[in-house]
Amino acid sequence: MASSQDAWYLSLLGLAEYFRTSSPPMIKLCIQCLQAVFHFKPPQRVEARTHLQLGNILLSHTKNIDLAKNHLEQAWMLSQSITSFDDVKFEAASVLAELLEQQDQIAVSKPILRKAIELSQHNVYWHCRLIFQLAQIHATEKDYTLASSLLGVGVDYAHISNAYYTRILFLLSKGMLLLIDKKHQEVQPVLSQAGHLIETWTGAVYQREYLKVYFLVLQVCHYLMAGQVKGVKPCLKQLQQTIQAIMATDDVFTGPSQGDMFLWMPKEHLYVLVYLLTVMHSMQAGYMEKAQKYTDKALIHIEKLKILDNKPILSVFQLMLLEHIIMCRLVMGNKSQALQEISSAASLCRQCPRLLEAHGPQLHTLLGLYAMSMNCMEEAEAQFIAALNTSQERELWTFSNLNLAIVYLRGKREADFTTLFDRINPDNLPSHSHSLKAAAYYVQGLQSFFQGRYNEAKRFLRETLKMANAEDLNRLTSGSLVLLGHIFLSLGNSRESMNMVTPAMQLASKIPDVHVQLWASAILKDLHRICGDIQRENEAYQRHLSFSQILLNDHYQASQMPEHSLVQWTQGNLPENIASNPQSTSALAVAIGLGRP
Structure with missing residues (x-):
C-alpha cells in the first residue's frame, strides 16, 4: 500500500497528464499540478x-526560459547518481545543453554533454545521440577538427555496438564536416568507405535509401564546390531519383540495434535540399530559367513546411535559394526583381542574428553585383570590400576579388587592379574551384583587352574556353566568345569575329544572358555593316535597341525602389524601414541535427 503522500503525488501526476493531453491542452493547470508534486x-x-x-x-x-532552465538543471543534477534511469538522465542533459547553446552559453553546455557521454557508454542510443550533439556544437564554433575527431569516435563506437546504420551516419557526417572545412584530400576516402558500406548494406531498404540520399548530397556538394558542373550530372540525377523514391515510401526505421534510430534531417527537408542543389547546379551551368523554376517550387514547399513547423534550417534553405536566384535575375537583366529578393534575404537575416552572421558576406557580395549592374561602382567596391572583410570562405573570397577586379578595370584603375593581381592569379588561387579558375583566366583576358594586348587576351580567353567547355560552364563560354569576337573585330578580322559572336549570341539567348546578348548584337550590327548586309544590320540594330530598352526601363524601376538604399549598408545591423515585399513563394553547411524519427 502506498502512503497517503505517495497517493497525493501520484494523483497529481495523473491529473497533470490529463490536463496536458486534454483537447485543447490545459497547460497552466498541468504546470500547477506538477509544481505541487514537490x-x-x-x-x-x-x-x-x-x-x-x-x-x-x-x-x-x-x-x-529561466524557470525551464532551473528545472532542467535540477533534473540533471538529481538523476546523475541514479542507476538505470537513462531516459530522464540523458534527456535532461541533452535538452539543457541545447537550451544553453541557444542562449550562447556554449562554454557551460559542453561540459554537461561530455559528462553525459561519459555516463552513457552502456546505452547505444543516448551515447550516439550525445556525441552527435557535442560534435554539432564544435562544428557551430568552426572547430571542425575536434568535431570530426568526435564523429570518428562515434564511427568506432557504433561499429562495436552493431549499430551499422548509425556507423554510416557518423561517417557521412564526418565527410560533411571535412567538405565544409575544405579538407578535399581527406573527404574522398571517407566518402568512398561510406559508399562501399551503403552498397553492401543488407538491412532495411528504407534505411539504405535514406543513407544513399545523404551520401549523394555530399557527392553533389563535393563536385559543385570544385566547380565541376558537368561531372556532377550523373550524381545529381541519381539523387533526384532516390529522393522521389523516399518521398513515395513511408518512414520505416527498424533495425536490430536501438542505436539505429537517427535521422540526419526529415525527408521533407531533404526534398527541399535536393531542390536547392538542383538550383545551384543550374545556376553554375548557366540554365537560368531552370534555376528559376526549381527555386519557385522549393520556396512554395518551404512556405508549406514553415506553417507546420518553422524549423531554423528552413530559413537557411530559403536564404540560400534567394542568394542563387538573385544572381540569376541579375544575369537575366531583371535588376528590380533581384533587388526585391535581396530585400527579402535582408529581412530573413534581420529576423535572425545568426543568419546575418553566417550569410552577411554573401549579402554584401550580392549587393556588390547589383550595384555593378546599376553602374554604381563606388557602392559595388564598398560592398565587395565589406564581403572580403567579413568572410574567410575561400570560394566567396575569390569570387568577390574577381568582381572587384572587374570594377577596377571598368573604372580604368590599373594601380588598384595590380594590388589584386596575386589574389586572382589563376595559377595561385586559394580556391580549388574549376569554374573560379576559369573565371580568373577570363578576368586576365579582360585586362589584356582593355590594355590593347590582343594576342595575350586571346591566349587567356582560349584557356577560359577550354576549361568552360570541359565542364559546360555556359556563361563563361558565351562571355569569352563575345569578348574574342570583339577582339577580332578590333583587329579587322570580321570573319573570325562572326565565328565567335554567332555562337555567343545563340548560347546567351539560351541562358538567357541579356548583357551578353546586348554586347553581341552591337558587334553583329557592325559586322553586318562591314559585310554590306543592310537587312541583317538593321535586324541586329533592332535587337540591340530592344535589349537596351529592356535594361534601361528595368534600371529606372530599380533606381526608384526604396530597397535601392541597401547598397549603402556596409557594416553593423541591417537598416530598418526598408520596404520589403517578399513574394508569396518567397544550404553546404547544414545542421548535423539528429533525433528520433
Whole structure:
C-alpha cells in the first residue's frame, strides 16, 4: 500500500497528464499540478522526472526560459547518481545543453554533454545521440577538427555496438564536416568507405535509401564546390531519383540495434535540399530559367513546411535559394526583381542574428553585383570590400576579388587592379574551384583587352574556353566568345569575329544572358555593316535597341525602389524601414541535427 503522500503525488501526476493531453491542452493547470508534486517529498526518481517534465513543458508552451532552465538543471543534477534511469538522465542533459547553446552559453553546455557521454557508454542510443550533439556544437564554433575527431569516435563506437546504420551516419557526417572545412584530400576516402558500406548494406531498404540520399548530397556538394558542373550530372540525377523514391515510401526505421534510430534531417527537408542543389547546379551551368523554376517550387514547399513547423534550417534553405536566384535575375537583366529578393534575404537575416552572421558576406557580395549592374561602382567596391572583410570562405573570397577586379578595370584603375593581381592569379588561387579558375583566366583576358594586348587576351580567353567547355560552364563560354569576337573585330578580322559572336549570341539567348546578348548584337550590327548586309544590320540594330530598352526601363524601376538604399549598408545591423515585399513563394553547411524519427 502506498502512503497517503505517495497517493497525493501520484494523483497529481495523473491529473497533470490529463490536463496536458486534454483537447485543447490545459497547460497552466498541468504546470500547477506538477509544481505541487514537490510539496509531498516524492522519491528522488519521481522528483527528477517531474523537474524534466516541467522543464520541457515550460520550454514548449511558455516564455519562462529561466524557470525551464532551473528545472532542467535540477533534473540533471538529481538523476546523475541514479542507476538505470537513462531516459530522464540523458534527456535532461541533452535538452539543457541545447537550451544553453541557444542562449550562447556554449562554454557551460559542453561540459554537461561530455559528462553525459561519459555516463552513457552502456546505452547505444543516448551515447550516439550525445556525441552527435557535442560534435554539432564544435562544428557551430568552426572547430571542425575536434568535431570530426568526435564523429570518428562515434564511427568506432557504433561499429562495436552493431549499430551499422548509425556507423554510416557518423561517417557521412564526418565527410560533411571535412567538405565544409575544405579538407578535399581527406573527404574522398571517407566518402568512398561510406559508399562501399551503403552498397553492401543488407538491412532495411528504407534505411539504405535514406543513407544513399545523404551520401549523394555530399557527392553533389563535393563536385559543385570544385566547380565541376558537368561531372556532377550523373550524381545529381541519381539523387533526384532516390529522393522521389523516399518521398513515395513511408518512414520505416527498424533495425536490430536501438542505436539505429537517427535521422540526419526529415525527408521533407531533404526534398527541399535536393531542390536547392538542383538550383545551384543550374545556376553554375548557366540554365537560368531552370534555376528559376526549381527555386519557385522549393520556396512554395518551404512556405508549406514553415506553417507546420518553422524549423531554423528552413530559413537557411530559403536564404540560400534567394542568394542563387538573385544572381540569376541579375544575369537575366531583371535588376528590380533581384533587388526585391535581396530585400527579402535582408529581412530573413534581420529576423535572425545568426543568419546575418553566417550569410552577411554573401549579402554584401550580392549587393556588390547589383550595384555593378546599376553602374554604381563606388557602392559595388564598398560592398565587395565589406564581403572580403567579413568572410574567410575561400570560394566567396575569390569570387568577390574577381568582381572587384572587374570594377577596377571598368573604372580604368590599373594601380588598384595590380594590388589584386596575386589574389586572382589563376595559377595561385586559394580556391580549388574549376569554374573560379576559369573565371580568373577570363578576368586576365579582360585586362589584356582593355590594355590593347590582343594576342595575350586571346591566349587567356582560349584557356577560359577550354576549361568552360570541359565542364559546360555556359556563361563563361558565351562571355569569352563575345569578348574574342570583339577582339577580332578590333583587329579587322570580321570573319573570325562572326565565328565567335554567332555562337555567343545563340548560347546567351539560351541562358538567357541579356548583357551578353546586348554586347553581341552591337558587334553583329557592325559586322553586318562591314559585310554590306543592310537587312541583317538593321535586324541586329533592332535587337540591340530592344535589349537596351529592356535594361534601361528595368534600371529606372530599380533606381526608384526604396530597397535601392541597401547598397549603402556596409557594416553593423541591417537598416530598418526598408520596404520589403517578399513574394508569396518567397544550404553546404547544414545542421548535423539528429533525433528520433
